[in-house]
Amino acid sequence: MPVLCLPPWNLTRTMKLNSSIAPDVMTCLGRCGFFEKLDGLLSPEDNSIPPQGCDGTYKLSESILIAGRFERAELDDIFAVLQSKVGFCDCEVLYNVAETSRLKANYWYARAAGQTALARHKPHSRPN
Numbered sequence: 001m002p003v004l005c006l007p008p009w010n011l012t013r014t015m016k017l018n019s020s021i022a023p024d025v026m027t028c029l030g031r032c033g034f035f036e037k038l039d040g041l042l043s044p045e046d047n048s049i050p051p052q053g054c055d056g057t058y059k060l061s062e063s064i065l066i067a068g069r070f071e072r073a074e075l076d077d078i079f080a081v082l083q084s085k086v087g088f089c090d091c092e093v094l095y096n097v098a099e100t101s102r103l104k105a106n107y108w109y110a111r112a113a114g115q116t117a118l119a120r121h122k123p124h125s126r127p128n
């Protein structure tokens, strides 16, 4: 009996998949207004609306995407692409992945003004 020795094609495929789908995933996210909606939750334009906090997960992103009729399997692809761009949670998506966001602008506005009180999010573990 020959011993079956399967190459890790699955992992290779996943990695290839992420880099090849990334531009298209970003196009879809941009088209459905994902970043603006997330920005609107974490840093509302209207000051009378209390901003949502990032708890170190994709909780807000997930609710936006599900409301935008994305499938669960698509969400896995989307989060894999976001992670490849160092967006490991809701706020990091706006800080690191979105080209512009009010959250990022306000953060640096406050930093430039000498304020450091803006909490980005509760510490969370990440694979690195």
Ligand SMILES: [Zn+2]
Pocket (backbone or CB within 6 Å): 054, 055, 056, 057, 089, 090, 091, 092, 120, 121
């Ligand atoms: Zn965060």
